Amino acid sequence: MNYTDGTRMIFRERTDVGKAKEIFLGQIKGTEKTETVPASSAIGRVLSTSILAPRNVPHYRRSAMDGFAVRSVELLGASLTNPVMLNVSDEIMEGTCVPVNTGDYVPDDFDAVLMMEDTISIGDMIEIRAQVHPGKNVGEIGEDVRKNELIFNKSHLLRPCDAAVLASLGIVDVRVYAKPVVAIIPTGNDLLPLPGDDVPVPGKTLDINSLMIGKYVEKWGAIARYCDIVPEDKQLIEEAIKANLDTDMMVISGGTSVGERDYVPAVVEKLGTKLVHGVGLSPGKPTALGVADNVPILCMPGYPAAGLVALFAFGKPALRKAGNIPDIPDTKVKATLSGKIMSREGYVSYARVILEGNIAHPLMTAGAGILSSIAKSDGFVIIPENVEGCEEGSEVEVVLIE
Amino acid sequence: MNYTDGTRMIFRERTDVGKAKEIFLGQIKGTEKTETVPASSAIGRVLSTSILAPRNVPHYRRSAMDGFAVRSVELLGASLTNPVMLNVSDEIMEGTCVPVNTGDYVPDDFDAVLMMEDTISIGDMIEIRAQVHPGKNVGEIGEDVRKNELIFNKSHLLRPCDAAVLASLGIVDVRVYAKPVVAIIPTGNDLLPLPGDDVPVPGKTLDINSLMIGKYVEKWGAIARYCDIVPEDKQLIEEAIKANLDTDMMVISGGTSVGERDYVPAVVEKLGTKLVHGVGLSPGKPTALGVADNVPILCMPGYPAAGLVALFAFGKPALRKAGNIPDIPDTKVKATLSGKIMSREGYVSYARVILEGNIAHPLMTAGAGILSSIAKSDGFVIIPENVEGCEEGSEVEVVLIE
Numbered sequence: 068m069n070y071t072d073g074t075r076m077i078f079r080e081r082t083d084v085g086k087a088k089e090i091f092l093g094q095i096k097g098t099e100k101t102e103t104v105p106a107s108s109a110i111g112r113v114l115s116t117s118i119l120a121p122r123n124v125p126h127y128r129r130s131a132m133d134g135f136a137v138r139s140v141e142l143l144g145a146s147l148t149n150p151v152m153l154n155v156s157d158e159i160m161e162g163t164c165v166p167v168n169t170g171d172y173v174p175d176d177f178d179a180v181l182m183m184e185d186t187i188s189i190g191d192m193i194e195i196r197a198q199v200h201p202g203k204n205v206g207e208i209g210e211d212v213r214k215n216e217l218i219f220n221k222s223h224l225l226r227p228c229d230a231a232v233l234a235s236l237g238i239v240d241v242r243v244y245a246k247p248v249v250a251i252i253p254t255g256n257d258l259l260p261l262p263g264d265d266v267p268v269p270g271k272t273l274d275i276n277s278l279m280i281g282k283y284v285e286k287w288g289a290i291a292r293y294c295d296i297v298p299e300d301k302q303l304i305e306e307a308i309k310a311n312l313d314t315d316m317m318v319i320s321g322g323t324s325v326g327e328r329d330y331v332p333a334v335v336e337k338l339g340t341k342l343v344h345g346v347g348l349s350p351g352k353p354t355a356l357g358v359a360d361n362v363p364i365l366c367m368p369g370y371p372a373a374g375l376v377a378l379f380a381f382g383k384p385a386l387r388k389a390g391n392i393p394d395i396p397d398t399k400v401k402a403t404l405s406g407k408i409m410s411r412e413g414y415v416s417y418a419r420v421i422l423e424g425n426i427a428h429p430l431m432t433a434g435a436g437i438l439s440s441i442a443k444s445d446g447f448v449i450i451p452e453n454v455e456g457c458e459e460g461s462e463v464e465v466v467l468i469e
Numbered sequence: 470m471n472y473t474d475g476t477r478m479i480f481r482e483r484t485d486v487g488k489a490k491e492i493f494l495g496q497i498k499g500t501e502k503t504e505t506v507p508a509s510s511a512i513g514r515v516l517s518t519s520i521l522a523p524r525n526v527p528h529y530r531r532s533a534m535d536g537f538a539v540r541s542v543e544l545l546g547a548s549l550t551n552p553v554m555l556n557v558s559d560e561i562m563e564g565t566c567v568p569v570n571t572g573d574y575v576p577d578d579f580d581a582v583l584m585m586e587d588t589i590s591i592g593d594m595i596e597i598r599a600q601v602h603p604g605k606n607v608g609e610i611g612e613d614v615r616k617n618e619l620i621f622n623k624s625h626l627l628r629p630c631d632a633a634v635l636a637s638l639g640i641v642d643v644r645v646y647a648k649p650v651v652a653i654i655p656t657g658n659d660l661l662p663l664p665g666d667d668v669p670v671p672g673k674t675l676d677i678n679s680l681m682i683g684k685y686v687e688k689w690g691a692i693a694r695y696c697d698i699v700p701e702d703k704q705l706i707e708e709a710i711k712a713n714l715d716t717d718m719m720v721i722s723g724g725t726s727v728g729e730r731d732y733v734p735a736v737v738e739k740l741g742t743k744l745v746h747g748v749g750l751s752p753g754k755p756t757a758l759g760v761a762d763n764v765p766i767l768c769m770p771g772y773p774a775a776g777l778v779a780l781f782a783f784g785k786p787a788l789r790k791a792g793n794i795p796d797i798p799d800t801k802v803k804a805t806l807s808g809k810i811m812s813r814e815g816y817v818s819y820a821r822v823i824l825e826g827n828i829a830h831p832l833m834t835a836g837a838g839i840l841s842s843i844a845k846s847d848g849f850v851i852i853p854e855n856v857e858g859c860e861e862g863s864e865v866e867v868v869l870i871e
Contacts, residue, residue, distance in 0.1 A: 107663075110684055124840055127671030170771075171659070172672030212841045219844065226871060227684030228777055231677040232844040234663050235773075257573070261509075261636050269529030270574030275633040282512055282629030369572075371637075375630055395871070398800050438526055439614045442621065442634040469628060469797070 080345040081352070083452065084380060084415040087343045091356040091381060094342065095363050097391035098315055100245035106233040109225050111288060112243040113391050118219045120236055123209035128175075130167040131204045135186060135193060136177035137164045139201045150196045152189075164193065173205050180204035212236065224393050247315035247390035249284045252294045252307050253277045254321040254331060255369060260296060275438075276320040276367075276374050280382070284318070287383055288392045304334045312360045315389040318382055321369030331366045335359060347452050349414040351377040363389065371438050375468075376417040376447075398467045400446070402427035408457040410450040418457075419444035420465055427465050444468060482747040483754070485854060486782060486817040489745045493758040493783060496744065497765050499793035500717055502647035508635040511627050513690060514645040515793050520621045522638055525611035530577075532569040533606045537588060537595060538579035539566045541603045552598045554591075566595065575607050582606035614638065626795050649717035649792035651686045654696045654709050655679045656723040656733060657771060662698060677840075678722040678769075678776050682784070686720070689785055690794045706736045714762045717791040720784055723771030733768045737761060749854050751816040753779040765791065773840050777870075778819040781849075800869045802848070804829035810859040812852040820859075821846035822867055829867050846870060 082090075101115040130136065137153065141162065145151040153164040159176050167173060167180060178201045186193040212218065218232065219225075225233075225241070233241065258274045259267050267273060274296055281291035292314060297307045299322060311317055322331040332344045332355035339359025346354045350373035355366035363385050367377040387394050402420070405428045410416035420427040422445040429448075430440050446465040450457060457463055484492075503517040532538065539555065543564065547553040555566040561578050569575060569582060580603045588595040614620065620634065621627075627635075627643070635643065660676040661669050669675060676698055683693035694716060699709045701724060713719050724733040734746045734757040741761025746768075748756050752775035757768035765787050769779040789796050804822070807830045812818035822829040824847040831850075832842050848867040852859060859865055 107680060107684075110688070122668055125674075126668050129672075170674070216841075218841070227688060228681055228773075228843045228870060230684055231681035231773060232840060234680055235675055235677045235840055237667065237675075239664055262641055266524055266528050266639065270531075272572070273637055273639075275637045278509060278636055279630055279633035282509075282632055286512070286629060371630075371633060396800055396802055396869070398798055400798055438634060438637055439618075439620070441630045442614075467798070468630060 080343075081347050081413065082343045082345065083347050087346045087354075087356060088381060088384060090342050091363060091365075091385060092388050094340075094358040094361075095316075095385055095388045096361065098244055098247055098389060101242050102245050103240050103242055106225075106238055106241050107230055109233075109241050109243055110227055110230055112225055112241075112246075113288075113393070114219055114221055114223045114225065114241060115244045115391075116242050117217060117221045118233070118238065118241070120212045120214055120216045120218050121238065122236060123214045124212040124235060125206060125208060125210065128173040128208055129206045130169055130171045130173050130180045131206050132180050132182045133168050134166075134181045134183045134204065135164040136167045136173045136205075137179050137181055137195075137199065138177055139179045139199050139203070142179075142195055142198045145195050145198045147196045150194045152192050152194055155188075155191055155193055178202060178205065222391055222393065224395075244391045247289045247386060248292055248313075249280075249289045249386060250292045250294055250311035250314040250317045251277050251280045251284070252297060252311065252317060252319045254297045254299060254304060254319060256299050258296045258321070276369065276371060279371065279375065280318050280320065280378060283378060284382070284386055287386050288390055289315070289386050299330060301330045301334055304330050305338065308334060308338055308359060308364070312362055314362060316386055317362060317364045318378070319364060319366045320374055322366070331355065332357065335364050335366065339364070347414045348376060348380055349411055349416045351380065351417070352414070354381065356381060372419075372440050375441060379417070379447075380415075398469060399464045400467065401425070402463055402465050404429065404448075404457055404459055404461050404463055407459050408448060408450065410454065410456045412455050413452050415452050416450040417447040418450060419446075420448055420463075421445055422465060427463060441468075482745075483749050483815065484745045484747065485749050489748045489756075489758060490783060490786060492744050493765060493767075493787060494790050496742075496760040496763075497718075497787055497790045498763065500646055500649055500791060503644050504647050505642050505644055508627075508640055508643050509632055511635075511643050511645055512629055512632055514627055514643075514648075515690075515795070516621055516623055516625045516627065516643060517646045517793075518644050519619060519623045520635070520640065520643070522614045522616055522618045522620050523640065524638060525616045526614040526637060527608060527610060527612065530575040530610055531608045532571055532573045532575050532582045533608050534582050534584045535570050536568075536583045536585045536606065537566040538569050538575045538582050538607075539597075539601065540579055541581045541601050541605070544581075544597055544600045547597050547600045549598045552596045554594050554596055557590075557593055557595055580604060580607065624793055624795065626797075646793045649691045649788060650694055650715075651682075651691045651788060652694045652696055652713035652716040652719045653679050653682045653686075654699060654713065654719060654721045656699045656701060656706060656721060658701050660698045660723070678771065678773060681773065681777065682720050682722065682780060685780060686784070686788055689788050690792055691717070691788050701732060703732045703736055706732050707740065710736060710740055710761060710766070714764055716764060718784075718788055719764060719766045720780070721766060721768045722776055724768070731755075733757065734759065737766050737768065741766075749816045750778060750782055751813055751818045753782065753819070754816070756783065758783060774821075774842050777843060778849075781819070782817075800871060801866045802869065803827070804865055804867050806831065806850075806859055806861055806863050806865055809861050810850060810852065812856065812858045814857050815854050817854050818852040819849040820852060821848075822850055822865075823847055824867060829865060843870075 156163040335357035344355040354377040419430040558565040737759035746757040756779040
């Protein structure tokens with residue numbers, strides 16, 4: 068059994084969260100891997116090329132009104148005192164007009180549409196008492212989208228409505244960036260893999276972090292690669308990292324506190340660069356950030372609540388940068404605090420709160436090891452490092468945990 | 470061929486958006502259908518029962534510090550002048566202590582943990598100069614979650630972090646509400662089904678609305694049932710609605726304008742109740758809302774931009790209510806308008822804008838038929854009915870189209 072001899076490393080380094088993020092993201096290059104996928108299943112994917120319209124929309128001249136397609140030349144001089152009569156007919160001849168509804172094809176012979184209201188129906192004929200400009204109420208070919216017009220820029224994140232737009236242009240496949248692959252490496256001697264429906268023996272803990280990380284990275288647009296639990300052994304941790312240098316990012320949970328057992332940042336330093344170890348983040352201080360072989364590595368604390376905060380603060384923006392995925396703003400709601408929130412100066416604090424309408428109740432158990440604080444909280448109140456806590460009754464912004 | 474005889478119904482009714490939504494949602498009962506799914510794939514699903522903790526977390530007494538597990542009774546009276554010496558040992562005997570790291574199992578014989586800093590290491594022994602309370606630095610069984618404690622309420626929407634919480638409690642399956650099934654019924658004589666990579670003949674339009682509706686309802690938590698295109702024929706529309714009375718909601722696109730061809734609301738009225746026809750929504754005025762056999766029916770305009778707005782304004786909240794899915798606030802960003810937005814009094818206007826950093830550029834083509842306005846816009850500025858437009862330079866909230 069390992070135990071320390073009384074001389075302990077103290078966890079002195081504490082990089083400010085903004086700086087740590089800047090350093091970390093600065094090492095990340097967006098992927099250049101691309102793939103072709105059907106447009107209808109490309110929602111949530113990011114275009115790796117811009118898209119030009121391959122055809123005109125509309126591809127025919129269409130009526131902008133319910134009424135009659137006419138030849139404007141035949142109505143020259145029409146007036147109240149000198150009305151023109153046209154035959155309503157499906158057969159296109161001199162002196163005829165064709166009934167059209169909004170959106171209908173306007174046959175080539177005709178160059179204007181009269182609104183129904185501007186005509187008087189008399190049997191199979193209509194009487195018209197005003198002349199009309201050529202082109203009136205006719206949507207020209209390409210009025211909406213012109214052939215070769217830029218429709219989407221490179222790096223556009225495709226939405227459901229965009230799938231419809233692509234379909235309307237006859238685009239069935241699109242070229243998108245490959246989803247970034249994120250290796251998830253749990254470390255610890257006392258971890259057990261899921262599923263674990265039986266109560267583990269005392270001292271053993273289920274590896275729930277991998278599931279949490281995996282489900283979030285999938286939600287954020289990546290592919291999760293779940294790795295086996297790695298014991299607290301430098302050699303084995305090194306092997307695990309080396310085995311995943313083909314990924315776009317690694318998230319290693321556990322083994323980041325400074326102590327005899329905390330090998331992960333040291334191994335990252337050996338294989339590449341340890342950029343940051345210890346951040347002004349509460350919970351989540353023991354977070355380490357590094358890079359090996361151009362693969363960014365987030366070493367997050369093993370405690371679930373601290374790990375979750377580190378994942379939100381560093382993992383999400385890093386993954387998005389690695390996958391060229393545009394950053395989507397967090398969902399936020401305004402609320403009034405029902406109690407005081409304490410925070411430490413010099414730390415960005417992620418205080419967990421329960422929302423009840425417009426009231427945010429601070430969770431009293433803020434311990435990083437307290438799993439239930441995650442289940443119970445609806446969101447975070449993020450308190451900057453230069454602010455010391457929030458008073459009861461103050462207006463806060465709650466970032467929803469989604 | 471149909472054409473009107475000069476006497477036209479005028480589209481007089483115009484229900485205010487808030488009122489229309491209230492009437493529509495008032496007719497919707499949340500589903501009572503439930504199903505059992507694996508907890509790890511239940512993210513985004515809604516619990517149909519509350520969940521109590523089936524066991525304690527931690528399920529063993531765990532150390533809150535790095536240090537030594539001790540028997541407090543053996544340290545009674547320890548002081549600077551009267552230190553106590555304990556053997557550091559893995560064997561549990563009188564006069565021994567066990568080294569523990571944070572989170573480790575504290576063996577039953579021991580009742581307190583001394584922080585390493587409060588001991589002096591001398592060979593295989595430690596010297597202790599203060600007594601300690603029973604329970605000090607020991608996390609008791611159930612400290613985090615007590616057996617039978619309420620973990621999630623009924624109707625809780627499961628998040629990735631919740632999947633981890635369930636896993637830690639050994640919960641492998643959960644009971645959730647069945648996803649609502651939404652029938653998507655396109656209507657129109659000139660519609661062609663997708664895919665359509667060839668240019669359709671003049672006058673024919675691709676049915677892109679079904680794809681747009683389907684992808685949104687799936688994103689919002691429902692199952693899309695894509696139905697065949699129904700021609701503009703009352704009998705056929707009636708049959709299509711009847712064939713989908715087993716669903717939780719219908720979205721019918723097209724055929725809602727008041728005119729000879731616009732059959733859908735009339736058929737809804739025949740089969741059930743037409744609640745609203747014509748809303749103060751721009752674009753999207755011809756929207757109709759109804760219910761038949763307890764199934765809510767959204768009749769949205771066929772024009773894609775108007776349809777999209779109706780879908781966001783009425784379809785999303787209706788679907789969420791039908792599926793007991795909690796309403797998640799929209800993602801909003803603040804921006805400054807680079808140009809004036811016009812709006813009509815009496816109408817809630819969804820003005821489409823392009824975002825460029827903190828600047829929102831109004832899209833000039835606001836036509837409901839203009840497909841490209843969807844592709845180009847990043848979000849909506851929603852202007853209430855009692856406000857007439859927004860001036861250039863004003864601060865607005867943009868609801869992102871996601």
